[in-house]
Amino acid sequence: MTNKILYVLGALAMVLLARDIYVIARLPGEVEQGAIFKIIFFHVPVAITAMTAAAVALVASILFLVTRNFRYDALAVSVTEVGLAFLAANLVTGSIWGRVIWGIWWTWDARLTSALVCWLLYASYLMLRKAIDEPTQRATFAAVWSIFSFIDVPIVIFSIKWWRTQHPQPVFWGGGSFPADWGRIFAWNMLAVVLVGVVMTMVRLRQEDAQRELDSLRRTAHAI
Amino acid sequence: MQLHSLPLLLAQYSADDIARETARLERNFQFLSYGLIAAWLILVIYVLMMVARERKLKREIASLRAMLEDRQKI
Numbered sequence: 001m002t003n004k005i006l007y008v009l010g011a012l013a014m015v016l017l018a019r020d021i022y023v024i025a026r027l028p029g030e031v032e033q034g035a036i037f038k039i040i041f042f043h044v045p046v047a048i049t050a051m052t053a054a055a056v057a058l059v060a061s062i063l064f065l066v067t068r069n070f071r072y073d074a075l076a077v078s079v080t081e082v083g084l085a086f087l088a089a090n091l092v093t094g095s096i097w098g099r100v101i102w103g104i105w106w107t108w109d110a111r112l113t114s115a116l117v118c119w120l121l122y123a124s125y126l127m128l129r130k131a132i133d134e135p136t137q138r139a140t141f142a143a144v145w146s147i148f149s150f151i152d153v154p155i156v157i158f159s160i161k162w163w164r165t166q167h168p169q170p171v172f173w174g175g176g177s178f179p180a181d182w183g184r185i186f187a188w189n190m191l192a193v194v195l196v197g198v199v200m201t202m203v204r205l206r207q208e209d210a211q212r213e214l215d216s217l218r219r220t221a222h223a224i
Numbered sequence: 225m226q227l228h229s230l231p232l233l234l235a236q237y238s239a240d241d242i243a244r245e246t247a248r249l250e251r252n253f254q255f256l257s258y259g260l261i262a263a264w265l266i267l268v269i270y271v272l273m274m275v276a277r278e279r280k281l282k283r284e285i286a287s288l289r290a291m292l293e294d295r296q297k298i
Contacts, residue, residue, distance in 0.1 A: 021260075034252040039259045046263065085270040089263040096259035100252060196267070203274055210281040217288040224295050 002202070010199045016192035023185055036100045041186055043093040045193035046086045047115075051153055053083025053197065054122070058150040061143035073139035074208035075201075076146055077129060080122050082200045086193075087119045094167075102166065110159040111167035118156050121149035135215070 020041070030037035060076035063069070094112070099105050106112065125145050132138035160167055178186070 029249070029252070034249055035256045036252045036259075039256055042260060042263050082270075085267055089266045092262045092266065093259045096255055096262065100255045200267075200271070200274070203278075207274065207278055207281060210278070210285065214281060214285050214288065217285060217292065221288060221292060221295075224292070 002206070006199060006202050006206075009195055009202075013192055013195035013199055016188065016195065020185065020189040020192055024189070027182070027185070033101060036097055039093050039097050041189050042193070043090060043097065044186070045190040046093070047090040048190065049193050049197040050083045050087035050090055051157065052194070053079045053086065053201075054118070054150055054153045057083065057122075057146050058153075061146040064139055064143045068136075070135070070139060070212070073143065074205055074212075076143065077126070078201050078204035078208055080125055080146065081204055082197055084119065084122050084126070085200075086197060087115070087122070091115060091119060107166050109165040109167055110163040111156065111165045114152060114156045114159050118149070118152045121152055125149055 024038055024041050027038060029035040056079045057076045060072045060079065064072035064076065091112075094115075095105050098107070125142060128145055129138055129142050132141060159165060160169055
Protein backbone atom coordinates (compact mmCIF):
# COMPACT_ATOMS: atom_id res chain seq x y z
CA MET A 1 0.00 0.00 0.00
CA THR A 2 2.78 2.43 1.00
CA ASN A 3 4.67 1.49 -2.16
CA LYS A 4 1.61 2.27 -4.29
CA ILE A 5 1.20 5.69 -2.65
CA LEU A 6 4.90 6.32 -3.19
CA TYR A 7 4.73 5.47 -6.90
CA VAL A 8 1.56 7.54 -7.42
CA LEU A 9 3.05 10.57 -5.64
CA GLY A 10 6.35 10.17 -7.50
CA ALA A 11 4.63 9.96 -10.88
CA LEU A 12 2.44 12.96 -10.01
CA ALA A 13 5.51 14.99 -8.99
CA MET A 14 7.33 14.11 -12.22
CA VAL A 15 4.33 15.03 -14.42
CA LEU A 16 3.84 18.32 -12.56
CA LEU A 17 7.55 19.17 -12.79
CA ALA A 18 7.72 18.41 -16.53
CA ARG A 19 4.64 20.57 -17.12
CA ASP A 20 6.00 23.40 -14.96
CA ILE A 21 9.42 23.40 -16.65
CA TYR A 22 7.67 23.61 -20.04
CA VAL A 23 5.43 26.49 -18.90
CA ILE A 24 8.30 28.38 -17.18
CA ALA A 25 10.57 28.02 -20.22
CA ARG A 26 7.90 29.71 -22.36
CA LEU A 27 7.51 32.71 -20.02
CA PRO A 28 9.11 35.98 -21.17
CA GLY A 29 12.13 37.33 -19.27
CA GLU A 30 11.58 39.87 -16.48
CA VAL A 31 12.00 43.53 -17.57
CA GLU A 32 15.04 44.36 -15.39
CA GLN A 33 16.72 41.00 -14.87
CA GLY A 34 15.83 39.10 -18.02
CA ALA A 35 15.66 35.29 -18.15
CA ILE A 36 17.72 34.71 -14.99
CA PHE A 37 14.77 35.98 -12.90
CA LYS A 38 12.95 32.74 -13.74
CA ILE A 39 15.35 30.93 -11.38
CA ILE A 40 13.00 32.18 -8.62
CA PHE A 41 10.53 29.47 -9.66
CA PHE A 42 13.00 26.89 -8.27
CA HIS A 43 15.15 28.89 -5.83
CA VAL A 44 12.24 29.82 -3.53
CA PRO A 45 10.33 26.48 -3.58
CA VAL A 46 13.49 24.50 -2.70
CA ALA A 47 14.18 26.98 0.14
CA ILE A 48 10.62 26.67 1.51
CA THR A 49 10.85 22.85 1.25
CA ALA A 50 14.19 22.87 3.11
CA MET A 51 12.86 25.14 5.90
CA THR A 52 9.72 22.98 6.21
CA ALA A 53 11.95 19.90 6.48
CA ALA A 54 13.86 21.60 9.31
CA ALA A 55 10.57 22.33 11.12
CA VAL A 56 9.43 18.70 10.74
CA ALA A 57 12.84 17.54 12.04
CA LEU A 58 12.40 19.81 15.07
CA VAL A 59 8.95 18.39 15.88
CA ALA A 60 10.13 14.79 15.33
CA SER A 61 13.19 15.37 17.55
CA ILE A 62 11.08 16.82 20.38
CA LEU A 63 8.63 13.92 20.04
CA PHE A 64 11.51 11.43 20.19
CA LEU A 65 12.85 13.00 23.41
CA VAL A 66 9.36 12.89 24.95
CA THR A 67 8.23 9.42 23.82
CA ARG A 68 11.56 7.60 23.11
CA ASN A 69 9.85 6.15 20.03
CA PHE A 70 12.49 5.44 17.35
CA ARG A 71 9.95 6.09 14.59
CA TYR A 72 10.34 9.82 15.33
CA ASP A 73 14.12 9.55 15.20
CA ALA A 74 13.82 7.87 11.79
CA LEU A 75 11.55 10.67 10.59
CA ALA A 76 13.97 13.33 11.89
CA VAL A 77 17.00 11.88 10.10
CA SER A 78 15.07 11.23 6.87
CA VAL A 79 13.62 14.69 6.63
CA THR A 80 16.93 16.36 7.63
CA GLU A 81 18.85 14.55 4.90
CA VAL A 82 16.28 15.49 2.24
CA GLY A 83 16.14 19.08 3.51
CA LEU A 84 19.91 19.32 3.29
CA ALA A 85 19.83 18.34 -0.40
CA PHE A 86 17.16 20.99 -1.05
CA LEU A 87 19.08 23.65 0.86
CA ALA A 88 22.18 22.85 -1.20
CA ALA A 89 20.11 23.35 -4.37
CA ASN A 90 18.86 26.66 -2.93
CA LEU A 91 22.40 27.91 -2.17
CA VAL A 92 23.68 26.94 -5.61
CA THR A 93 20.79 28.53 -7.55
CA GLY A 94 21.10 31.69 -5.43
CA SER A 95 24.82 31.89 -6.09
CA ILE A 96 24.32 31.56 -9.85
CA TRP A 97 21.63 34.28 -9.79
CA GLY A 98 24.01 36.50 -7.77
CA ARG A 99 26.78 36.04 -10.35
CA VAL A 100 24.55 37.52 -13.07
CA ILE A 101 22.76 40.24 -11.09
CA TRP A 102 25.41 41.29 -8.56
CA GLY A 103 28.48 40.22 -10.55
CA ILE A 104 29.70 38.05 -7.65
CA TRP A 105 29.16 34.40 -6.73
CA TRP A 106 28.91 35.02 -2.98
CA THR A 107 28.69 37.78 -0.39
CA TRP A 108 28.77 37.46 3.38
CA ASP A 109 25.45 39.17 4.01
CA ALA A 110 23.07 38.00 6.76
CA ARG A 111 20.75 35.90 4.57
CA LEU A 112 23.45 34.05 2.64
CA THR A 113 25.65 33.51 5.69
CA SER A 114 22.81 32.27 7.91
CA ALA A 115 21.64 29.90 5.15
CA LEU A 116 25.17 28.51 4.80
CA VAL A 117 25.44 28.13 8.60
CA CYS A 118 22.06 26.33 8.53
CA TRP A 119 23.40 23.90 5.91
CA LEU A 120 26.55 23.30 7.98
CA LEU A 121 24.53 22.74 11.18
CA TYR A 122 22.32 20.09 9.57
CA ALA A 123 25.32 18.49 7.84
CA SER A 124 26.98 18.23 11.27
CA TYR A 125 23.75 16.57 12.54
CA LEU A 126 24.27 13.79 10.00
CA MET A 127 28.00 13.56 10.85
CA LEU A 128 27.15 13.32 14.55
CA ARG A 129 24.86 10.36 13.84
CA LYS A 130 27.66 8.59 11.97
CA ALA A 131 29.99 9.06 14.94
CA ILE A 132 27.79 7.33 17.58
CA ASP A 133 27.13 3.58 17.38
CA GLU A 134 24.77 3.00 20.29
CA PRO A 135 21.22 3.63 18.87
CA THR A 136 19.58 5.27 21.92
CA GLN A 137 22.55 7.54 22.60
CA ARG A 138 22.78 8.41 18.88
CA ALA A 139 19.07 9.28 18.66
CA THR A 140 19.16 11.35 21.88
CA PHE A 141 22.26 13.38 20.98
CA ALA A 142 21.00 13.87 17.42
CA ALA A 143 17.58 15.07 18.66
CA VAL A 144 19.21 17.64 20.95
CA TRP A 145 21.48 18.79 18.11
CA SER A 146 18.51 19.06 15.74
CA ILE A 147 16.61 21.26 18.23
CA PHE A 148 19.71 23.45 18.66
CA SER A 149 20.23 23.67 14.87
CA PHE A 150 16.66 24.90 14.38
CA ILE A 151 17.58 28.17 16.15
CA ASP A 152 19.17 29.24 12.87
CA VAL A 153 16.01 28.67 10.79
CA PRO A 154 14.10 31.81 11.95
CA ILE A 155 17.34 33.77 11.51
CA VAL A 156 17.53 32.58 7.87
CA ILE A 157 13.88 33.46 7.26
CA PHE A 158 13.80 36.87 8.96
CA SER A 159 17.38 38.00 8.29
CA ILE A 160 16.22 40.08 5.32
CA LYS A 161 13.77 41.90 7.63
CA TRP A 162 16.07 42.29 10.64
CA TRP A 163 19.17 43.48 8.79
CA ARG A 164 19.90 45.44 5.67
CA THR A 165 21.02 42.71 3.29
CA GLN A 166 22.20 42.53 -0.27
CA HIS A 167 19.74 39.67 -0.75
CA PRO A 168 16.47 41.11 -2.13
CA GLN A 169 13.36 41.51 0.01
CA PRO A 170 10.76 38.75 -0.47
CA VAL A 171 8.80 39.00 -3.72
CA PHE A 172 5.66 37.37 -2.31
CA TRP A 173 5.11 38.56 1.26
CA GLY A 174 7.33 41.64 1.33
CA GLY A 175 5.51 44.09 -0.89
CA GLY A 176 7.05 42.83 -4.14
CA SER A 177 4.91 42.66 -7.25
CA PHE A 178 4.43 39.38 -9.05
CA PRO A 179 1.91 39.00 -11.90
CA ALA A 180 -1.09 36.87 -10.91
CA ASP A 181 -0.53 34.29 -13.67
CA TRP A 182 3.16 33.97 -12.66
CA GLY A 183 1.97 33.49 -9.08
CA ARG A 184 -0.19 30.56 -10.19
CA ILE A 185 2.75 28.98 -12.04
CA PHE A 186 4.88 29.49 -8.95
CA ALA A 187 2.24 27.82 -6.73
CA TRP A 188 2.09 24.78 -9.06
CA ASN A 189 5.87 24.47 -9.08
CA MET A 190 5.92 24.87 -5.29
CA LEU A 191 3.51 21.93 -5.08
CA ALA A 192 5.68 19.85 -7.45
CA VAL A 193 8.89 20.55 -5.48
CA VAL A 194 7.20 19.80 -2.13
CA LEU A 195 5.86 16.53 -3.62
CA VAL A 196 9.40 15.57 -4.69
CA GLY A 197 10.54 16.27 -1.11
CA VAL A 198 7.72 14.18 0.37
CA VAL A 199 8.49 11.23 -1.95
CA MET A 200 12.22 11.43 -1.12
CA THR A 201 11.44 11.51 2.62
CA MET A 202 9.13 8.48 2.32
CA VAL A 203 11.83 6.52 0.45
CA ARG A 204 14.43 7.53 3.04
CA LEU A 205 12.07 6.57 5.88
CA ARG A 206 11.64 3.12 4.30
CA GLN A 207 15.42 2.80 4.29
CA GLU A 208 15.54 3.59 8.00
CA ASP A 209 13.04 0.73 8.56
CA ALA A 210 15.27 -1.57 6.50
CA GLN A 211 18.31 -0.44 8.50
CA ARG A 212 16.53 -1.29 11.77
CA GLU A 213 15.61 -4.73 10.36
CA LEU A 214 19.24 -5.24 9.36
CA ASP A 215 20.46 -4.25 12.85
CA SER A 216 18.00 -6.69 14.44
CA LEU A 217 19.13 -9.52 12.09
CA ARG A 218 22.77 -8.74 12.97
CA ARG A 219 21.97 -8.98 16.68
CA THR A 220 20.23 -12.33 16.12
CA ALA A 221 23.21 -13.59 14.10
CA HIS A 222 25.58 -12.60 16.92
CA ALA A 223 23.36 -14.27 19.52
CA ILE A 224 23.30 -17.64 17.69
CA MET B 225 9.10 62.94 -29.40
CA GLN B 226 8.09 59.32 -29.21
CA LEU B 227 9.46 56.92 -31.77
CA HIS B 228 6.92 54.24 -32.59
CA SER B 229 8.54 52.82 -35.69
CA LEU B 230 11.00 49.97 -35.10
CA PRO B 231 13.56 51.09 -37.72
CA LEU B 232 13.63 54.60 -36.20
CA LEU B 233 13.96 53.10 -32.71
CA LEU B 234 16.81 50.86 -33.82
CA ALA B 235 18.51 53.81 -35.50
CA GLN B 236 19.07 55.30 -32.02
CA TYR B 237 21.35 52.40 -31.12
CA SER B 238 24.70 51.54 -32.59
CA ALA B 239 25.58 48.03 -33.76
CA ASP B 240 27.80 47.73 -30.67
CA ASP B 241 24.83 48.46 -28.36
CA ILE B 242 22.73 45.79 -30.04
CA ALA B 243 25.59 43.27 -29.93
CA ARG B 244 26.19 44.04 -26.23
CA GLU B 245 22.49 43.60 -25.40
CA THR B 246 22.32 40.34 -27.35
CA ALA B 247 25.39 39.05 -25.52
CA ARG B 248 23.84 40.06 -22.15
CA LEU B 249 20.61 38.20 -22.95
CA GLU B 250 22.51 35.12 -24.10
CA ARG B 251 24.67 35.13 -20.95
CA ASN B 252 21.53 35.59 -18.84
CA PHE B 253 19.88 32.58 -20.42
CA GLN B 254 23.10 30.55 -20.18
CA PHE B 255 23.33 31.19 -16.41
CA LEU B 256 19.64 30.31 -15.96
CA SER B 257 20.39 26.95 -17.61
CA TYR B 258 23.43 26.45 -15.33
CA GLY B 259 21.30 27.22 -12.28
CA LEU B 260 18.55 24.78 -13.17
CA ILE B 261 20.99 22.05 -14.20
CA ALA B 262 22.99 22.46 -10.96
CA ALA B 263 19.85 22.39 -8.76
CA TRP B 264 18.44 19.26 -10.37
CA LEU B 265 21.85 17.60 -10.56
CA ILE B 266 22.19 17.90 -6.75
CA LEU B 267 18.78 16.27 -6.26
CA VAL B 268 19.46 13.56 -8.88
CA ILE B 269 22.82 12.72 -7.24
CA TYR B 270 21.03 12.44 -3.89
CA VAL B 271 18.38 10.14 -5.43
CA LEU B 272 21.15 7.96 -6.95
CA MET B 273 22.83 7.77 -3.51
CA MET B 274 19.51 6.65 -2.02
CA VAL B 275 19.08 3.99 -4.72
CA ALA B 276 22.61 2.67 -4.04
CA ARG B 277 21.92 2.62 -0.27
CA GLU B 278 18.62 0.76 -0.80
CA ARG B 279 20.33 -1.89 -2.95
CA LYS B 280 23.08 -2.35 -0.36
CA LEU B 281 20.53 -2.70 2.46
CA LYS B 282 18.45 -5.25 0.52
CA ARG B 283 21.58 -7.26 -0.34
CA GLU B 284 22.78 -7.31 3.28
CA ILE B 285 19.33 -8.27 4.63
CA ALA B 286 19.04 -11.10 2.10
CA SER B 287 22.51 -12.47 2.89
CA LEU B 288 21.93 -12.29 6.67
CA ARG B 289 18.54 -14.04 6.33
CA ALA B 290 20.14 -16.78 4.24
CA MET B 291 22.94 -17.16 6.80
CA LEU B 292 20.45 -17.39 9.70
CA GLU B 293 18.35 -20.00 7.84
CA ASP B 294 21.49 -22.09 7.18
CA ARG B 295 22.46 -21.91 10.86
CA GLN B 296 18.97 -22.95 11.97
CA LYS B 297 19.12 -25.99 9.65
CA ILE B 298 22.38 -27.05 11.27
